[in-house]
Amino acid sequence: MPRIISVINQKGGVGKTTTAINLAAGLAIKNWLNVLLIDLDPQGNASTGVGIDPSQRDKSIYDLLIGKNSFSESIKKTKINNLKIITANPELSGLETELANDSQKAFLLKNLIGDSFQEIEKENFSYIIIDCPPSLSLLTIMSLVASNTLVVPLQAEFFALEGLSQLVKTIERIKINLNKDLDIHGILLTMFDKRNKLCGEVEKEARNFFGQKVYNSNIPRNVRISEAPSFGLPVILYDKYCAGALAYNEFVEEFITRETSK
Amino acid sequence: MPRIISVINQKGGVGKTTTAINLAAGLAIKNWLNVLLIDLDPQGNASTGVGIDPSQRDKSIYDLLIGKNSFSESIKKTKINNLKIITANPELSGLETELANDSQKAFLLKNLIGDSFQEIEKENFSYIIIDCPPSLSLLTIMSLVASNTLVVPLQAEFFALEGLSQLVKTIERIKINLNKDLDIHGILLTMFDKRNKLCGEVEKEARNFFGQKVYNSNIPRNVRISEAPSFGLPVILYDKYCAGALAYNEFVEEFITRETSK
Numbered sequence: 001m002p003r004i005i006s007v008i009n010q011k012g013g014v015g016k017t018t019t020a021i022n023l024a025a026g027l028a029i030k031n032w033l034n035v036l037l038i039d040l041d042p043q044g045n046a047s048t049g050v051g052i053d054p055s056q057r058d059k060s061i062y063d064l065l066i067g068k069n070s071f072s073e074s075i076k077k078t079k080i081n082n083l084k085i086i087t088a089n090p091e092l093s094g095l096e097t098e099l100a101n102d103s104q105k106a107f108l109l110k111n112l113i114g115d116s117f118q119e120i121e122k123e124n125f126s127y128i129i130i131d132c133p134p135s136l137s138l139l140t141i142m143s144l145v146a147s148n149t150l151v152v153p154l155q156a157e158f159f160a161l162e163g164l165s166q167l168v169k170t171i172e173r174i175k176i177n178l179n180k181d182l183d184i185h186g187i188l189l190t191m192f193d194k195r196n197k198l199c200g201e202v203e204k205e206a207r208n209f210f211g212q213k214v215y216n217s218n219i220p221r222n223v224r225i226s227e228a229p230s231f232g233l234p235v236i237l238y239d240k241y242c243a244g245a246l247a248y249n250e251f252v253e254e255f256i257t258r259e260t261s262k
Numbered sequence: 263m264p265r266i267i268s269v270i271n272q273k274g275g276v277g278k279t280t281t282a283i284n285l286a287a288g289l290a291i292k293n294w295l296n297v298l299l300i301d302l303d304p305q306g307n308a309s310t311g312v313g314i315d316p317s318q319r320d321k322s323i324y325d326l327l328i329g330k331n332s333f334s335e336s337i338k339k340t341k342i343n344n345l346k347i348i349t350a351n352p353e354l355s356g357l358e359t360e361l362a363n364d365s366q367k368a369f370l371l372k373n374l375i376g377d378s379f380q381e382i383e384k385e386n387f388s389y390i391i392i393d394c395p396p397s398l399s400l401l402t403i404m405s406l407v408a409s410n411t412l413v414v415p416l417q418a419e420f421f422a423l424e425g426l427s428q429l430v431k432t433i434e435r436i437k438i439n440l441n442k443d444l445d446i447h448g449i450l451l452t453m454f455d456k457r458n459k460l461c462g463e464v465e466k467e468a469r470n471f472f473g474q475k476v477y478n479s480n481i482p483r484n485v486r487i488s489e490a491p492s493f494g495l496p497v498i499l500y501d502k503y504c505a506g507a508l509a510y511n512e513f514v515e516e517f518i519t520r521e522t523s524k
């Protein structure tokens with residue numbers, strides 16, 4: 001069974017999608033691993049970020065979760081070698097209300113992956129990366145229950161830092177009741193500007209709180225990163241040698257090192 | 263009855279909270295109006311942004327919506343003249359599931375404001391500003407149903423632009439079924455950098471799509487804006503003469519001009 005990684009933070013705009021697509025693409029290209037990216041955000045930014053046009057997002061994660069399609073039918077190729085995706089579209093935002101009376105709804109994604117074991121084995125995935133929406137509602141809870149471990153992008157800003165304690169409380173609650181082996185793989189500082197006083201303070205706080213869990217690599221603010229989505233490419237492919245791509249490549253290497261030394 | 267304004271965009275991190283607190287503070291201080299800010303985001307960033315400590319967020323919007331407190335009991339003073347707030351705390355994220363079987367849940371906030379007419383009149387509010395969470399789920403729908411008009415912060419980036427059509431569809435749907443007088447007051451370009459090619463493109467697209475609705479003023483990326491929340495102050499008070507404060511003051515003036523010329 002592949003390792004299942006959620007990229008998560010309820011604070012909006014901290015770089016979840018950007019991190020999910022560059023981690024997924026980095027594992028696929030640099031490390032020759034088969035990777036599945038699951039877009040679990042009704043905004044569908046991860047689908048856009050790997051070049052899947054909104055008109056091509058039928059047989060989405062929503063259809064899969066409500067049992068309309070099989071796992072295999074939902075997997076789409078991307079233009080990136082070894083990287084496949086299950087897309088998301090706006091229908092997904094209706095799921096929470098539709099499942100309100102289902103007492104097992106938190107296990108829906110975990111059970112789906114378990115039940116599709118053979119289809120997943122056939123694809124020989126080493127990793128499943130899940131891009132989460134900016135909230136602690138059902139979609140994010142489902143992802144926490146289904147995951148082995150979490151990557152938490154942290155924007156070096158005050159509001160983002162304040163939200164961390166809420167995220168940690170939710171993770172602890174899930175660990176106790178729904179997924180006892182869940183752990184935090186690491187905290188990735190994003191949009192980081194060494195010259196900015198606030199960034200330095202946030203980094204210090206994060207290292208005090210999370211110690212070694214904070215990755216050594218961090219991602220600088222880099223305009224090429226925000227240009228990449230309009231070309232449907234992760235920045236590590238859009239502009240290989242820009243500061244953003246180099247930083248994400250370094251992060252992927254550190255991610256792999258931590259995986260192999262576990 | 264006061265004018266009810268929602269600050270809304272399901273895309274995360276585009277400047278909703280920053281815009282809500284600076285608009286509310288600007289109306290209160292510069293124009294001597296009594297303003298109520300409602301924090302409708304479980305993250306509670308608007309409450310933080312006007313200096314309300316997390317330990318002081320009892321009698322929150324959640325307690326008010328479930329009928330535990332009255333409107334008057336929920337209103338808290340801030341250190342900003344003429345600005346009061348109803349705070350939010352993480353309990354709010356449980357509301358959607360708790361109300362799942364309530365067919366009238368979309369009207370909850372609208373009916374609450376209607377039922378509290380006398381308490382609101384006593385306070386002599388001219389405006390109620392609602393800071394929405396980054397999603398199109400129940401909390402945001404409740405706010406759309408309760409509002410007269412909407413301010414839509416738009417980050418000058420590709421993912422943010424792509425989300426606009428989804429937002430417009432949702433607003434149209436609400437107008438037809440739940441709130442026929444709802445309109446868009448304006449689109450505010452945030453984190454705007456004139457030198458950046460992508461920003462220029464997003465501005466052009468937004469003006470093509472929304473015409474006059476796009477405010478003439480826009481908010482530059484300015485580090486003082488991201489420092490202000492750690493002091494519990496809107497940037498227009500934290501650093502009156504920085505680029506961010508001057509831009510928000512200009513926006514508030516433009517907002518008022520459009521209000522009076524309606």
Ligand SMILES: Nc1ncnc2c1ncn2[C@@H]1O[C@H](COP(=O)(O)OP(=O)(O)OP(=O)(O)O)[C@@H](O)[C@H]1O
Pocket residue numbers: 011012013014015016017018019041045132133134190191192219220221222223225226227229244272273274275396419420421422
């Ligand atoms: N290091 C960076 N430098 C510059 N721009 C960045 C960087 N990381 C992300 N961005 C841009 O900032 C915006 C927010 O990033 P992204 O959409 O990845 O965050 P998110 O956490 O997934 O947002 P949401 O909460 O809406 O899901 C995007 O427009 C993205 O292109």
Ligand SMILES: Nc1ncnc2c1ncn2[C@@H]1O[C@H](COP(=O)(O)OP(=O)(O)OP(=O)(O)O)[C@@H](O)[C@H]1O
Pocket residue numbers: 010011012013134157158159160273274275276277278279280281303307394395396452453454481482483484485487488489491506
């Ligand atoms: N013009 C700006 N220049 C620099 N930083 C800004 C600007 N506007 C907002 N910020 C900072 O960017 C971050 C995102 O802004 P904010 O929290 O207001 O967005 P939001 O849309 O309310 O986010 P969410 O979707 O999580 O509710 C915050 O840390 C804020 O301080």
Ligand SMILES: [Mg+2]
Pocket residue numbers: 016017018041045132133
């Ligand atoms: Mg995202």
Ligand SMILES: [Mg+2]
Pocket residue numbers: 278279280303307393394395
């Ligand atoms: Mg906000």
